[in-house]
Amino acid sequence: MSSLGQPSAELLARLAQSALLHDLDEPALRQVVACAGVRKVAKEAYLFMQGDEAHSLILVTQGMIKLSQVTEDGQQVLMEMISPGGCIGAVAVFGNMPYPVTAQAVLPSEYLYWDRETFNTLLERYPRLARNLIELLVHYIVTFQERIRNLSTQRVERRLARALLRLAQQTGKKTAQGVLIDLPLSRQDLAELTGTTIYTVSRILKHWETQGLIRSARQKVEVLFPHGLASIAEDLGGE
Amino acid sequence: MSSLGQPSAELLARLAQSALLHDLDEPALRQVVACAGVRKVAKEAYLFMQGDEAHSLILVTQGMIKLSQVTEDGQQVLMEMISPGGCIGAVAVFGNMPYPVTAQAVLPSEYLYWDRETFNTLLERYPRLARNLIELLVHYIVTFQERIRNLSTQRVERRLARALLRLAQQTGKKTAQGVLIDLPLSRQDLAELTGTTIYTVSRILKHWETQGLIRSARQKVEVLFPHGLASIAEDLGGE
DNA sequence: CGCTATTTTGAGATGGCTCAAGCTATGTGG
DNA sequence: CCACATAGCTTGAGCCATCTCAAAATAGCG
Numbered sequence: 001m002s003s004l005g006q007p008s009a010e011l012l013a014r015l016a017q018s019a020l021l022h023d024l025d026e027p028a029l030r031q032v033v034a035c036a037g038v039r040k041v042a043k044e045a046y047l048f049m050q051g052d053e054a055h056s057l058i059l060v061t062q063g064m065i066k067l068s069q070v071t072e073d074g075q076q077v078l079m080e081m082i083s084p085g086g087c088i089g090a091v092a093v094f095g096n097m098p099y100p101v102t103a104q105a106v107l108p109s110e111y112l113y114w115d116r117e118t119f120n121t122l123l124e125r126y127p128r129l130a131r132n133l134i135e136l137l138v139h140y141i142v143t144f145q146e147r148i149r150n151l152s153t154q155r156v157e158r159r160l161a162r163a164l165l166r167l168a169q170q171t172g173k174k175t176a177q178g179v180l181i182d183l184p185l186s187r188q189d190l191a192e193l194t195g196t197t198i199y200t201v202s203r204i205l206k207h208w209e210t211q212g213l214i215r216s217a218r219q220k221v222e223v224l225f226p227h228g229l230a231s232i233a234e235d236l237g238g239e
Numbered sequence: 240m241s242s243l244g245q246p247s248a249e250l251l252a253r254l255a256q257s258a259l260l261h262d263l264d265e266p267a268l269r270q271v272v273a274c275a276g277v278r279k280v281a282k283e284a285y286l287f288m289q290g291d292e293a294h295s296l297i298l299v300t301q302g303m304i305k306l307s308q309v310t311e312d313g314q315q316v317l318m319e320m321i322s323p324g325g326c327i328g329a330v331a332v333f334g335n336m337p338y339p340v341t342a343q344a345v346l347p348s349e350y351l352y353w354d355r356e357t358f359n360t361l362l363e364r365y366p367r368l369a370r371n372l373i374e375l376l377v378h379y380i381v382t383f384q385e386r387i388r389n390l391s392t393q394r395v396e397r398r399l400a401r402a403l404l405r406l407a408q409q410t411g412k413k414t415a416q417g418v419l420i421d422l423p424l425s426r427q428d429l430a431e432l433t434g435t436t437i438y439t440v441s442r443i444l445k446h447w448e449t450q451g452l453i454r455s456a457r458q459k460v461e462v463l464f465p466h467g468l469a470s471i472a473e474d475l476g477g478e
Numbered sequence: 479c480g481c482t483a484t485t486t487t488g489a490g491a492t493g494g495c496t497c498a499a500g501c502t503a504t505g506t507g508g
Numbered sequence: 509c510c511a512c513a514t515a516g517c518t519t520g521a522g523c524c525a526t527c528t529c530a531a532a533a534t535a536g537c538g
Contacts, residue, residue, distance in 0.1 A: 438518085
């Protein structure tokens with residue numbers, strides 16, 4: 001394991017803002033970080049595959065990680081895009097099960113990791129850490145409930161609008177024209193994220209493009225008029 | 240608050256098997272239970288409404304509680320049926336937010352409850368409790384992920400088959416002919432659970448009934464041939 | 479500069495929704 | 509104890525959002 005050595009103040013400061021490590025006191029934070037390993041991965045690299053035995057809990061510090069699942073019959077479903085500060089593997093590590101998802105870097109990425117036992121020890125030593133973990137899990141639950149609501153009751157166009165808005169907020173980068181979703185994002189990804197097909201995604205994006213709501217290209221979507229998308233996402237008859 | 244007084248050994252034994260309280264040592268269990276209140280509610284009664292401020296964490300001991308959400312545009316979605324041993328309110332209490340669901344008893348029910356502060360104190364005192372809570376949340380996440388997969392990739396018939404099988408397993412009661420899902424379960428409930436309409440549910444159930452897979456009546460479904468349902472649920476071309 | 483992955487487009491099929499009625503247990507008040 | 513009211517369920521017909529499949533158009537990349 002490539003250890004951290006002496007973490008920079010800058011890194012510590014950023015870690016102190018992550019969902020997992022926030023509000024730990026200074027020594028606790030240092031101690032927890034000292035137990036972690038670091039790793040860099042190239043774009044496209046897999047951190048682990050669905051079904052792998054769960055060695056470690058991961059905290060993303062750079063890049064973007066895509067979590068997806070395969071159904072029994074081989075269809076892909078994109079569960080989550082994890083940006084820096086986000087956490088991976090909690091379900092597997094604390095549910096004592098193999099990883100339920102496959103994790104793949106969609107950008108060059110960097111992360112800290114703790115192995116199961118190490119983290120469990122830390123968890124008992126620092127109640128705040130347990131607390132953070134609980135809140136993190138709760139946050140996942142709320143997100144998933146929302147997604148279930150959307151899938152159950154909304155049609156594709158609205159689900160797609162919501163997905164884009166969420167991504168734009170999570171990874172958006174201001175440009176001259178609007179907000180660029182700053183990662184390679186294929187039609188395939190969007191389809192797996194919203195429970196539809198690439199054909200439908202393509203048609204809807206095209207439609208929005210002619211309305212000037214977005215601009216899209218290969219693996220790229222730029223939101224030009226978030227308000228317009230929002231009014232599709234929330235109904236109430238925008239346009 | 241109506242306190243428990245001296246809990247019966249029988250009750251304690253049952254509590255010791257619940258997801259929330261299992262594997263606590265005897266004194267811890269007693270202490271935790273001593274801090275709880277008890278309450279009984281009639282069939283149809285609401286424990287709380289979506290949006291209410293979250294006072295308490297609830298552990299169901301008798302009956303059956305239905306958790307549902309309303310979307311912004313007023314559509315109902317049934318999130319979960321909680322049977323004895325199950326826990327309610329964790330998301331709200333540990334996410335520091337109002338209840339994200341409405342909880343209604345579908346059978347005469349009974350439950351223990353702890354208020355937020357009390358439980359938080361207990362949580363710090365008994366690491367095992369925190370552990371259980373984490374596992375409980377993880378279990379929710381896994382369940383919800385599965386539901387998202389189903390909604391994203393499977394058609395209604397399969398989703399319905401899966402829902403019935405799960406319910407039969409959770410609350411099934413052996414009868415002469417098969418397994419009766421032992422609670423009032425309307426077409427409406429099934430529709431909200433699987434993201435479809437009562438019309439489609441009705442047609443599918445009817446179809447299955449002519450095949451002898453199930454027997455259904457007003458608010459009632461009895462699974463006669465689970466294997467048949469399972470082969471629909473898993474495809475692989477049963478029949 | 480040809481290859482391959484991605485995206486678009488078209489045409490057709492269809493699962494599931496909508497809406498409108500009719501049906502049937504169940505319970506209720508007279 | 510009956511007749512009516514009601515909540516829950518079924519049924520039919522039409523429609524349409526979305527999927528499927530096939531094929532063409534693009535755009536990076538080696």
